[in-house]
Amino acid sequence: MRKSGMLALRIVTSLFLCAAAGAPIYAQEADVTRLVAAMLGDTPLTDDLRALTDEIGGRITGSATNLRSVDWGLERFRAAGVEAKKEAFTMPALWLEKSSSVIIEGDASFKPNVVAMPFSISTPVRGLTAPLVDGGFGSEQDFQRLGNDAKGAFALIETHELLDLDGLFREYNEAVGIEQRAFAAGVAGVVYMSSRPHNLLYRHNASLGVKNKHPMLVMERDAALRCLRLLRAGKSLTMTATIDVATGPAYESYNVVGEIKGTLKSEEFVVIGAHLDSWEIGQGALDNGCNVALVIDLARQMKRLGLRPLRTIRFALFNGEEQGLNGSWGYCKTHADELDRTVMASSYDIGSGRIIGFFTGGRPELVSATEKALTPVEGLGPFMQIDAPIVGTDNFDFMMEGVGNLVANQESANYGPNYHAGSDTFDKVDLKQLRINAAIAAAVTYGFATMEVNWKRQTRAEVEKLVNSTDLGAQMRSFGLWEMWQDGSRGRKP
Ligand SMILES: [Zn+2]
Numbered sequence: 001m002r003k004s005g006m007l008a009l010r011i012v013t014s015l016f017l018c019a020a021a022g023a024p025i026y027a028q029e030a031d032v033t034r035l036v037a038a039m040l041g042d043t044p045l046t047d048d049l050r051a052l053t054d055e056i057g058g059r060i061t062g063s064a065t066n067l068r069s070v071d072w073g074l075e076r077f078r079a080a081g082v083e084a085k086k087e088a089f090t091m092p093a094l095w096l097e098k099s100s101s102v103i104i105e106g107d108a109s110f111k112p113n114v115v116a117m118p119f120s121i122s123t124p125v126r127g128l129t130a131p132l133v134d135g136g137f138g139s140e141q142d143f144q145r146l147g148n149d150a151k152g153a154f155a156l157i158e159t160h161e162l163l164d165l166d167g168l169f170r171e172y173n174e175a176v177g178i179e180q181r182a183f184a185a186g187v188a189g190v191v192y193m194s195s196r197p198h199n200l201l202y203r204h205n206a207s208l209g210v211k212n213k214h215p216m217l218v219m220e221r222d223a224a225l226r227c228l229r230l231l232r233a234g235k236s237l238t239m240t241a242t243i244d245v246a247t248g249p250a251y252e253s254y255n256v257v258g259e260i261k262g263t264l265k266s267e268e269f270v271v272i273g274a275h276l277d278s279w280e281i282g283q284g285a286l287d288n289g290c291n292v293a294l295v296i297d298l299a300r301q302m303k304r305l306g307l308r309p310l311r312t313i314r315f316a317l318f319n320g321e322e323q324g325l326n327g328s329w330g331y332c333k334t335h336a337d338e339l340d341r342t343v344m345a346s347s348y349d350i351g352s353g354r355i356i357g358f359f360t361g362g363r364p365e366l367v368s369a370t371e372k373a374l375t376p377v378e379g380l381g382p383f384m385q386i387d388a389p390i391v392g393t394d395n396f397d398f399m400m401e402g403v404g405n406l407v408a409n410q411e412s413a414n415y416g417p418n419y420h421a422g423s424d425t426f427d428k429v430d431l432k433q434l435r436i437n438a439a440i441a442a443a444v445t446y447g448f449a450t451m452e453v454n455w456k457r458q459t460r461a462e463v464e465k466l467v468n469s470t471d472l473g474a475q476m477r478s479f480g481l482w483e484m485w486q487d488g489s490r491g492r493k494p
Pocket residue numbers: 275287288321349393
């Protein structure tokens with residue numbers, strides 16, 4: 001299987017080289033051609049991914065495992081001869097799950113598997129017992145139907161199975177309303193049916209983020225369906241939840257940032273980033289170990305080939321992404337005086353599905369620039385740019401600071417079903433496609449680091465216009481980021 005995959009890759013490589021051979025070759029174009037060929041070759045990319053996922057494993061920020069991954073990332077850059085350092089930033093609060101369990105009693109008795117949702121609070125040590133009620137899909141009518149029965153109860157919320165990226169964004173969007181209605185109705189806590197099949201569990205983000213004040217759980221789908229069948233047959237159930245989470249005040253965490261200095265424009269920057277942290281139920285292979293390995297490998301191959309573009313390239317392994325995009329926010333604060341000279345910051349965070357283009361953030365001038373950068377790899381397309389702002393990964397603070405930003409748009413492939421789940425493991429990564437994506441990322445990064453640019457950092461007024469003329473505000477609300485933009489703690493200062 002793997003062998004024939006490599007053969008297919010060689011064919012892609014040679015096709016590409018043939019196509020490129022007919023074009024006039026300038027120095028920079030020849031550099032991109034060599035770099036792309038190197039990325040498609042047999043590099044240590046898969047070994048890196050295996051080490052990060054199997055040896056280190058799930059690595060949520062605040063854990064000892066996460067600190068190991070920081071040292072690992074630093075060591076990988078340095079072993080490749082790439083200058084790199086740890087850069088400290090502040091995480092707003094510590095949150096780590098120690099254990100969570102529930103017991104269902106009443107007209108039936110069983111013990112479903114559960115996990116705490118990020119920023120769930122702990123219950124008392126002996127557990128919190130309350131009626132379990134049928135919260136339907138958490139709609140207005142569902143809570144009207146429950147009336148007083150919702151008060152002090154655990155509301156069990158039914159979900160559709162999550163199959164793709166659309167389902168993922170729907171889940172984020174719907175959580176805001178569901179949780180508002182549940183808390184307004186006076187529930188003791190919210191229990192979501194796992195949107196993954198059978199017994200698979202995952203971390204569903206609470207809409208309030210660190211501001212959440214309730215016990216919140218995800219229950220394995222098969223057991224949640226059993227609960228709902230019982231409740232809908234008129235049976236009564238109570239649930240005792242025992243949640244033990246470690247919490248604490250703000251603390252220091254670290255991004256790992258590699259750098260290859262530019263030649264003529266070394267004071268200008270192009271950033272390529274992927275987040276190092278992951279939720280810890282699985283091993284964070286699709287989200288986002290595969291793209292961490294991609295970023296490291298790009299730096300490694302550039303160094304190996306001795307390539308130096310005009311602008312300085314920063315290879316960022318951001319941390320603290322899963323708990324609120326904190327590492328990339330920290331980068332923007334640490335490098336505030338460079339943001340005027342940062343021409344583009346890109347994020348890769350949708351697993352290993354085929355790159356089909358880039359989100360260009362509502363900046364038409366970036367569409368043509370991206371297309372130009374993609375020319376050397378057009379044989380790996382087709383590509384289509386979507387000129388819309390997108391929230392949910394590390395481009396966010398760059399975008400709100402007015403910095404040109406790209407997010408790789410990828411086929412969702414198996415990203416949705418494994419998202420934040422116990423099944424996000426090394427074997428889910430499409431290694432052949434990951435190498436092709438790495439070649440595409442190489443061309444785009446190198447292209448932006450060499451091309452003429454006709455755009456500038458946006459002013460506060462321009463960023464505000466972007467917020468007001470698109471669905472950016474709604475997206476920010478569903479990721480719990482709206483207030484920080486409103487109160488001025490995030491985004492370009494006036
Ligand atoms: Zn991610």
